[in-house]
Amino acid sequence: MHGKLQRKTTDLLEADALADFKVGVDNVIFSVDAEQNRLLVLLVMRSEEPYVGTWSLPGTLVRQGESLEDAAYRVLSEKIRVNNLYLEQLYTFGGPDRDPRESAEVFGVRYLSVSYFALVRFAEAELIADGVSGIAWYPLTQVPTLAFDHNEILAYGYQRLKNKLEYSPIAFDVLPDRFTLGDLYQLYMTVLGEAFSDYSNFRARLLKLGFLQDTGTKTSRGAGRPASLYRFDAEAFEILKDKPMVFI
Amino acid sequence: MHGKLQRKTTDLLEADALADFKVGVDNVIFSVDAEQNRLLVLLVMRSEEPYVGTWSLPGTLVRQGESLEDAAYRVLSEKIRVNNLYLEQLYTFGGPDRDPRESAEVFGVRYLSVSYFALVRFAEAELIADGVSGIAWYPLTQVPTLAFDHNEILAYGYQRLKNKLEYSPIAFDVLPDRFTLGDLYQLYMTVLGEAFSDYSNFRARLLKLGFLQDTGTKTSRGAGRPASLYRFDAEAFEILKDKPMVFI
DNA sequence: GCAAAAGTGTTCCGACTACACCCATGC
């Protein structure tokens, strides 16, 4: 309401001068290790200042001509090779002083982070070591203190993951093409924690939704009765997608 | 995976040079006119290039030392005076070429928009006309073509509003302190459209939740039996906030 | 046979739906 008219003349000296930004994209990449029933996050060891030698979320700064989502995909593809994945924007963190590089020059450039949330198939995901910086899947329970405000971003991403699982079919982006209902149940247990639902009720509910296709084949894993392999029927789901649905 | 090592020397010439950003904040500000049962959005007429003379969402560019949320509040307070409001971040739109100012200089500055979603009390909201640009509440059904990608942002905000209404108590940020259950019902009807629930069922469900306090006083509006005035009990709600709850 | 995992069925109970009906006011 004030200063707007004079700005042209004294731009850089005024208190309300515009901030210049570099925009970073940070990815919260989850995966589920079905063997060990662990929820994993992908972390990289920083090899540049600031925070050299500290673990952080994989991220990058946005380049000229590159969209935010492009940048998010680029980070991902530089770190892991995957065929299938789920990706969505998470939140934008942009307070001043969230990046120590800002304090270097007074009123210098600001760093803003647009975070993305991704889910990939653990079995397919092949980590790309570039020889310089470390890269590793960390069990969510063992994540150390991260660079910047990345612990906060991670916590936010984990919340989103849990919410999404309840009303979105993102689980099928992490499971192999053919999976047993036990696999699916284990995935939910791993992410949401113990006792979110009885197995047989979970089973009945999911099957009633009608987008799980019994392939006819069965698989036997050690002791116990062999389980039917199911496939996610994307076409059948499309029809139902607008109706509210709960996997709990 | 490539170019990372050489970047220091030929930074500005390389294809993967970093983009420089100005960051804008655009607000989708909703209100509900209880008299006429209309859902309203606040729009402003642009008085500067680009898009002079076109309606747009109220927005601003982020200043030095200012957080994103600060900027969002600043836009709001420059346009309207309100006592109570709900505000949350919506989404970040950041593709190249979303702002025509970008094409002016090749590889010049990029414009990124962090959008916020707000809900204010219509009766309390006093619009601030600055004499230069227009400002007006538009019924959602009559919104014209807006500047930039603002129609898209608005559509996204409307979706969020509908979702939030179902599981969050944001309605009470828009209603006056004391309101009748009829007021509350009308609000839901106005935002969500006809026939989302029977009135008596809606009433029973809400009262059972236990955070609506009957003030004892009654109000009479024209014909019909006087209605009890209720108040939202924030303390009672705090206790229940973590449990899933549906107002439908 | 026994343990282990898959798969089926059944009972109980709470919640939502769809109404019908009573109450208090203005005119």
Next chain:
DNA sequence: GCATGGGTGTAGTCGGAACACTTTTGC
């Protein structure tokens, strides 16, 4: 009285929770 909106109650139904039970495998 009658129209209007507020407020209460109820019968039917659907779906989830809990749990018992059957089936098919490995050993």
